[in-house]
Amino acid sequence: MKVVIIGAGEVGYHIASRIAFEQKEVVVIDTSEDALRHVSESIDVQVVHGSGSSPSVLKEAGIEDARIFLAVTDSDHVNIVACLFADYISPKTTKLVRLRDTDYIAYKKKLQTYSPHIHTVINPDVEAVRAIERFMSVPGAVDVGDFADGRIQLIGFRLEKGSPLPGLRLMDMPKLENGGNILIAAVIRQEELIIPSGKDVLKEGDLVYIVCETRYLTQTLSLFKIDTTPVRRVMLIGGGRVGFKMASALEKRSIKTKIIEKDPKVCLKLAENLNKVMVLQGDGTDQNLLLEENIQNMDMVITLTGDEETNILSSLLAKRMGAKSNITRISKFSYFPLVEAIGIDHIVSPRLSAVNTILQHIREGNVLSAISIKGEQAEVLEAIVSHDSNVSGKSLQKIPFPKGALVVGVVRKDDTFIPTGSTIIQADDRIIIFAVREVIAKIEKIMTVPLKFY
Amino acid sequence: MRWRYILWFVGTLSCFLGLTMIIPLICSFLTHDNASWPILKSAGITLIVGLLLFFGFRIPNNDHISPREGIAIVAMGWIAAGFFSALPFYFGHAFDTFTDAFFESVSGITTTGASVMTNIEAVPASLLLWRSFIQWLGGMGIIVLSLAILPLLGVGGMQMYKAEVPSPVPDKLKPRIRDTAMILWKVYAGITIAEVIFLMFGGMSFYDSINHALTTMPTGGFSTKNASVAHYDSVYIETVIIVFMMLAGINFSLHYQLLMGKPLAFWKDSECRFFIFFVFIITLVLTFNIYPIYDSIGKSLRYASFQVVSIITTTGYGSADYELWPSMTQIILILCMFIGASAGSTGGGMKCLRIMIYFKYCYKELISLIHPRAVSQIKLNGKPVSSEVVSSVLGFLGLFVGLFAINTVLLAALGVDLVTAFSAVASAIGNIGPGLGTVGPTDNYASLPSLGKWLLVWCMLLGRLEIYTIIILLIPEFWRK
Numbered sequence: 001m002k003v004v005i006i007g008a009g010e011v012g013y014h015i016a017s018r019i020a021f022e023q024k025e026v027v028v029i030d031t032s033e034d035a036l037r038h039v040s041e042s043i044d045v046q047v048v049h050g051s052g053s054s055p056s057v058l059k060e061a062g063i064e065d066a067r068i069f070l071a072v073t074d075s076d077h078v079n080i081v082a083c084l085f086a087d088y089i090s091p092k093t094t095k096l097v098r099l100r101d102t103d104y105i106a107y108k109k110k111l112q113t114y115s116p117h118i119h120t121v122i123n124p125d126v127e128a129v130r131a132i133e134r135f136m137s138v139p140g141a142v143d144v145g146d147f148a149d150g151r152i153q154l155i156g157f158r159l160e161k162g163s164p165l166p167g168l169r170l171m172d173m174p175k176l177e178n179g180g181n182i183l184i185a186a187v188i189r190q191e192e193l194i195i196p197s198g199k200d201v202l203k204e205g206d207l208v209y210i211v212c213e214t215r216y217l218t219q220t221l222s223l224f225k226i227d228t229t230p231v232r233r234v235m236l237i238g239g240g241r242v243g244f245k246m247a248s249a250l251e252k253r254s255i256k257t258k259i260i261e262k263d264p265k266v267c268l269k270l271a272e273n274l275n276k277v278m279v280l281q282g283d284g285t286d287q288n289l290l291l292e293e294n295i296q297n298m299d300m301v302i303t304l305t306g307d308e309e310t311n312i313l314s315s316l317l318a319k320r321m322g323a324k325s326n327i328t329r330i331s332k333f334s335y336f337p338l339v340e341a342i343g344i345d346h347i348v349s350p351r352l353s354a355v356n357t358i359l360q361h362i363r364e365g366n367v368l369s370a371i372s373i374k375g376e377q378a379e380v381l382e383a384i385v386s387h388d389s390n391v392s393g394k395s396l397q398k399i400p401f402p403k404g405a406l407v408v409g410v411v412r413k414d415d416t417f418i419p420t421g422s423t424i425i426q427a428d429d430r431i432i433i434f435a436v437r438e439v440i441a442k443i444e445k446i447m448t449v450p451l452k453f454y
Numbered sequence: 455m456r457w458r459y460i461l462w463f464v465g466t467l468s469c470f471l472g473l474t475m476i477i478p479l480i481c482s483f484l485t486h487d488n489a490s491w492p493i494l495k496s497a498g499i500t501l502i503v504g505l506l507l508f509f510g511f512r513i514p515n516n517d518h519i520s521p522r523e524g525i526a527i528v529a530m531g532w533i534a535a536g537f538f539s540a541l542p543f544y545f546g547h548a549f550d551t552f553t554d555a556f557f558e559s560v561s562g563i564t565t566t567g568a569s570v571m572t573n574i575e576a577v578p579a580s581l582l583l584w585r586s587f588i589q590w591l592g593g594m595g596i597i598v599l600s601l602a603i604l605p606l607l608g609v610g611g612m613q614m615y616k617a618e619v620p621s622p623v624p625d626k627l628k629p630r631i632r633d634t635a636m637i638l639w640k641v642y643a644g645i646t647i648a649e650v651i652f653l654m655f656g657g658m659s660f661y662d663s664i665n666h667a668l669t670t671m672p673t674g675g676f677s678t679k680n681a682s683v684a685h686y687d688s689v690y691i692e693t694v695i696i697v698f699m700m701l702a703g704i705n706f707s708l709h710y711q712l713l714m715g716k717p718l719a720f721w722k723d724s725e726c727r728f729f730i731f732f733v734f735i736i737t738l739v740l741t742f743n744i745y746p747i748y749d750s751i752g753k754s755l756r757y758a759s760f761q762v763v764s765i766i767t768t769t770g771y772g773s774a775d776y777e778l779w780p781s782m783t784q785i786i787l788i789l790c791m792f793i794g795a796s797a798g799s800t801g802g803g804m805k806c807l808r809i810m811i812y813f814k815y816c817y818k819e820l821i822s823l824i825h826p827r828a829v830s831q832i833k834l835n836g837k838p839v840s841s842e843v844v845s846s847v848l849g850f851l852g853l854f855v856g857l858f859a860i861n862t863v864l865l866a867a868l869g870v871d872l873v874t875a876f877s878a879v880a881s882a883i884g885n886i887g888p889g890l891g892t893v894g895p896t897d898n899y900a901s902l903p904s905l906g907k908w909l910l911v912w913c914m915l916l917g918r919l920e921i922y923t924i925i926i927l928l929i930p931e932f933w934r935k
Contacts (some may be wrong), residue, residue, distance in 0.1 A: 002629065020629075020630075025628065026627035026629050034842065041612065041613075042518070044612060045629055
C-alpha cells in the first residue's frame with residue numbers, strides 16, 4: 001500500500017514514521033529541504049521536494065498508484081488545492097485533509113460529494129476538544145477511549161496506594177455482581193507495555209488498561225476505586241480557537257466555566273459569542289487572579305494557550321493552589337515523556353489528536369477505527385468480520401492472532417460483550433482488538449478479506 | 455556507539471558470506487580440482503564466527519540505528535568480508551602468505567581487480583570462480599544486498615545505504631529502502647545473465663563466460679586468463695565486453711527507468727550524456743595517437759576503445775599492453791583513472807557527476823569575477839544543486855587528491871619506483887586494477903613489498919566506500935562516546 005503525504009511538519013512526520021514502521025510505502029512532499037532531510041534521515045520513506053499543491057510534484061511522487069493521500073501542511077489553502085489536483089490526477093485515491101478554518105468545515109459535506117471528493121476532513125482543534133471531553137468523562141483515569149459507538153470503553157488508570165488491586169493475580173480479580181465482564185488489556189510497568197496473562201500479578205504504580213461495557217462503567221469504576229465525581233467547575237486558560245471551542249462545548253453541557261484570556265480584544269469576542277461562560281481578562285499565571293476566581297474550588301483546570309511553556313506553568317500553579325486536576329495543551333511531542341514526572345494529569349495536543357484520527361482511516365482491511373495509547377506502543381483497532389473472512393465461525397482460541405494482540409470486545413447486532421477464549425466469532429461481528437505496534441500489520445492481514453475472483 | 459549492533463550485523467553478514475561459499479564448493483565437486491576441503495574449511499570458519507556473533511549479540515528488531523553506527527557497520531562489514539573471503543585462497547594454497555590472500559580478496563570485493571596471482575591459469579577453477587564471485591558481490595554492494603534480502607533492517611537501512619552506495623546525491627527508486635535495493639540487485643543480476651549469454655555466442659566456454667560476466671558488471675576486471683581478455687583475441691568478445699562495461703558504468707537507476715519504459719532515459723540524463731561523450735572523445739584521441747604503432751585504423755580503434763572503456767569504467771581488463779603506447783596516451787589513461795564512471799554505477803573513481811559539478815562550480819566562479827553581481831545556480835538536469843552538495847563534492851575531490859598524494863609518498867617510501875608508486879595508488883584508490891611500471895597490464899602486484907600491499911588494501915577500501923566511510927574511522931571524534 002502506498003501513502004503520499006504532503007507536509008513534513010510534526011503531524012506529517014509522525015504519521016509517516018508510524019506507517020513506514022508497518023512496512024508500507026510512504027512518500028513525503030514538502031517545500032522545506034531541511035524538513036525533508038530530517039524525515040529521510042530518520043525514517044524509511046521517499047521524499048520529494050516541491051509544493052504539494054503542484055500537479056507535477058504530485059505526479060513525481062507517484063500519486064497515481066497511491067491508495068491514500070494526506071494533505072497535512074499548515075496551510076488550509078495548500079491542502080485544498082493539493083486535494084483538488086490529486087483528485088484530477090488520481091480519482092481513486094482516498095484523500096484525507098487537515099483543515100483548521102471553521103469557515104471551511106461548514107462545507108465539509110460539499111467537499112466530500114463534489115470535487116475534490118475529500119474522504120475525511122480532520123480538524124485538529126475539534127479532535128482536541130473531543131479528547132478533552134473524553135478525559136472529563138472519567139476524571140480519575142489517565143487515558144480514556146471509546147469504541148462501538150461508545151458502548152465499550154477503554155480506561156487507563158494508575159494503581160495508587162490504597163487501591164485494592166496491587167498484589168492480585170489477574171485470575172483472582174473481583175467480578176461484577178451482574179455478570180458483566182471486565183478485561184485487563186494491558187499493563188504499562190516502568191515504561192514497558194505488557195499484555196498480561198491470568199497468572200500475572202499487578203503492582204503498585206502500574207498503569208492498567210481495562211476494557212468494560214459502558215453500561216457497567218460506574219460499577220467498574222467503583223470496584224476499582226477510581227474517582228468518579230463528575231466535573232462541575234472548570235477553569236479554562238487561553239481563549240484561542242481551541243479555547244473557544246472548548247468553552248462552547250462546556251456551555252452546552254451546563255458546566256460552570258470561567259475562561260481567562262490575556263488579549264482584551266479576544267475577550268470581547270469571546271464575551272460576544274458565549275452566554276453562560278464567565279470571560280476574564282488577565283494572565284493565567286497571575287496568582288492573585290487565580291485566587292480571586294477561587295481556583296481552589298475548581299474540579300479541573302484546562303490550559304489551552306498557544307504557548308506550551310505558559311500552559312505547563314499555569315497548570316502546575318493551579319494544581320498547587322488547590323485545583324483538583326488539570327489538562328494541559330502541549331504541542332511538542334518531545335515533551336510528552338516529561339508530563340507525568342512534573343505533575344501534569346492529562347495532556348492534549350491537537351496535533352497528536354489529528355495523527356490518531358488520521359491513523360484510524362489508514363488502516364487496511366475492514367478496520368473501522370483505531371486509537372493509540374500511551375507512548376504509542378499499542379493501538380486499539382475496531383474491525384468488522386466479513387462473511388468470507390477466515391476468522392468467522394471460529395472460537396477465539398483457534399484464531400491465529402499474533403502474540404501481543406488481544407480481542408477485548410465483540411459487538412453483535414445490539415449486543416455488546418467482552419469475550420472469553422471460547423467465544424465464537426460470527427460474520428458481521430464487530431471485534432475490538434488491542435495490539436502492540438509490531439503486530440498491527442499482521443492483524444490487518446488476518447482481518448483482510450481473502451482475494452475475491454470475479 | 456553500540457558495539458553489539460555492529461558486531462551483530464557483521465555476524466549476519468558473515469553467515470551470509472559463508473553460505474555463498476556453497477557456489478565454489480559445487481564448482482569444485484564438478485571439476486574435481488582438489489579445492490573442496492579448503493573451501494569447506496573456510497565456509498565452516500566463516501559460518502561459525504558469524505553464528506557466534508549473530509546469537510551472541512541479538513538485538514531487538516527494527517531498532518533505530520544512528521548515522522554513526524551505520525557508517526561503522528558498513529566499514530566493519532567490508533573489512534570482515536575481505537577477511538573471510540580471503541580464507542579459501544589461503545587454505546587453498548593459492549598464495550604463500552595471508553597478506554597476498556587478503557590483498558587478492560579485498561581487490562576482489564572492492565572491484566579493483568589488481569591481482570597478486572603470478573600464474574592465474576594454474577589456480578583451481580573453483581577458487582577462480584570464488585574470486586570472480588566476490589567481485590560481483592562487492593560491485594552492487596554487500597550491504598545493499600543484505601538490505602534487499604534480509605528482512606532485518608528497516609529503519610537504519612538508509613544510513614547504511616548512504617554509507618555504501620557511491621553517489622553524491624543518493625536517489626531512492628522506491629519509497630522503501632528494501633524495494634530500492636531489491637530493484638538494483640535484480641537489474642544487476644539481469645544484465646549479468648545477459649552478458650553470459652552474449653559471451654557464450656562468441657565461443658567462450660560456459661565457465662569463462664560466467665567468470666567474465668561476474669567481473670565485468672561490477673567493473674572489477676579479474677580474468678581467468680593470464681593475458682586477460684587479450685587471450686581470446688576476438689573482436690566480438692571485446693565488443694560485447696565494451697558494451698557491458700559501459701552499461702556497468704552508467705547509473706543503475708537509469709537502467710531501471712529504461713526498463714520501466716522510458717527509452718530516452720540515458721539521453722535525458724546529463725551525467726550519462728557527459729560520460730558517453732567523454733568516452734567517445736578520448737577514444738578518438740587515442741586512436742590517432744596509437745595509429746603509428748598498429749598502422750591500421752581498425753586495429754587502433756579496437757585497442758584504443760577497449761582500453762579507454764576498461765580504464766574509465768574502472769574495470770581494468772587488458773586487451774593490449776598500453777605501456778608500449780606513446781606517453782601522451784599513457785598519461786591520458788592515468789587521468790581517466792581519476793575520473794571514473796557515473797555516480798550510482800558499480801564503477802569507481804571520482805565519478806563523472808562530481809567532475810561535472812566541479813567544472814560548473816569553477817565556471818560559475820569565473821563568471822562571478824566578470825559579473826560581480828551575477829546570481830547563478832549550479833544546475834544538473836535542469837534542477838539546481840544545493841550548495842551543500844556542491845561543498846561536499848569539493849570536499850570529496852580535495853580529500854581524494856590529498857589521500858592519493860599521501861599514499862603515493864608512503865608507497866614510494868617503501869622503495870617502490872616513481873611511476874609504479876604513482877600509478878599503483880591511482881589504480882587502487884580508483885578501483886581500476888592495472889597501473890604502469892612494475893604493476894602494468896602485463897605484470898602484477900606480486901612484486902610489491904608486503905607493507906605496500908597493505909597500504910594498497912587501505913586505498914582500495916577508501917576508493918570503494920568513497921573515502922568518507924573509511925577515513926572517518928581515523929577521526930578520534932568518531933570513537934568518542
